[in-house]
Amino acid sequence: MKLRKVTAATAAVLALGLTATACGSDDGDGNGSGSSGGDKKITVGIKFDQPGIGQKTPQGYAGLDVDVATYVAKELGYNADQIEWKESKSADRETMLQRGDVDFIAASYSINEERQKKVDFAGPYLLAHQDVLVRADDDSIKSPSDLNSKKLCSVTGSTSAQNVKEKLAPKAQLQQYPTYSACLNGLQSKAIDALTTDDSILAGYASQANFKGKFKLGGFKMTNENYGIGVKKGSDLKAKINTALEKMVSDGSWKKAVDKNLGPAGYKNEPAPKIGDIKS
Known part of the structure; x- marks a missing residue:
């Protein structure tokens, strides 16, 4: 008789534990709305x-x-x-x-x-549109064709540099860096002549407090x-x-x-x- 009571009590504890676990589990809908959503x-x-x-x-x-x-x-x-x-x-x-x-x-x-x-x-x-960023005191790049013979930078894997190289300025000296920040440093040091990518990205760089007045957008809408x-x-x-x-x-x-x-x-x-x- 005592054995049956212990077994029943144990079963009740186990049932409560399983119920609590189920209530606290993720609902499985993948939208982060489960009770444990904070863990998602x-x-x-x-x-x-x-x-x-x-x-x-x-x-x-x-x-x-x-x-x-x-x-x-x-x-x-x-x-x-x-x-x-x-x-x-x-x-x-x-x-x-x-x-x-x-x-x-x-x-x-x-x-x-x-x-x-x-x-x-x-x-x-x-x-956005592809454009170029040049140094503020550089008036030699007034159109995409002016990039011929210039050192042009963009990042590895980007479509921007290839667009210029293949369609607009085939004689541009293409320099591919791992990041746009690296290109920007090269532009500032005059290791490169122009940085090309989307105008939205270039505007972000040009607007930084430490770069204000140092660079300018070419204003070329070269691609969509x-x-x-x-x-x-x-x-x-x-x-x-x-x-x-x-x-x-x-x-x-x-x-x-x-x-x-x-x-x-x-x-x-x-x-x-x-x-x-x-x-x-």
């Missing part, structure tokens, strides 16, 4: 060295891509403190998505056919750069992120983010693009 994380790739776009600072992470990614993550069910930020250099982005190192990438990531063979894109969420959010091929996140981006535009958050991050440099942004509308 979403991993997002951004640039760490692009002022105004994506930058790691002593105070945290800042830039348009950071604000866009934070908004999207919230719509997916994640708070800001549940985001794990990972640096996504231009040459590594497709590999990071294919390996599953990140859930999505918002890193001045231009949509093009070659990349679409490897990953999927939500968006676009910004239409449709910024998208990269996800793994076939991921259902694409549709969810597109819904979040549409909401961000409609509720005014997108315009606020653009003005906050790029407005100080006098950047004149294009209207918010429609989802799936890729300007060639």
Whole structure:
């Protein structure tokens, strides 16, 4: 009789334990809304060295891509403190998505056919244009053709330098550095003559307090750069992120983010693009 009482009591304790475990477990819907939501994380790739776009600072992470990614993550069910930020250099982005190192990438990531063979894109969420940044006292570069015979810098894996080299200034001396910051240092030291990438990125660099007055934009709209959010091929996140981006535009958050991050440099942004509308 005593043995049966102990067994029953033990069973009751075990049942209570299992119930408590079930109540505290994740709900499995993948949107971070479970009781243990504080333990859930979403991993997002951004640039760490692009002022105004994506930058790691002593105070945290800042830039348009950071604000866009934070908004999207919230719509997916994640708070800001549940985001794990990972640096996504231009040459590594497709590999990071294919390996599953990140859930999505918002890193001045231009949509093009070659990349679409490897990953999927939500968006676009910004239409930028390729331009050049030169020293403020350099009046020798007034058009893209003037880049012929000049030392032109961009980052490894970027489409910008190849666009110039193949279509606009085939005699340009192409220098590929690992980061735009390295290119900027080369421009300042006169090791290179021009830095080329998207006007949004260049505006961010030119607006930094320590560089004000030292550089200027060429003002060339050489290409259309449709910024998208990269996800793994076939991921259902694409549709969810597109819904979040549409909401961000409609509720005014997108315009606020653009003005906050790029407005100080006098950047004149294009209207918010429609989802799936890729300007060639």
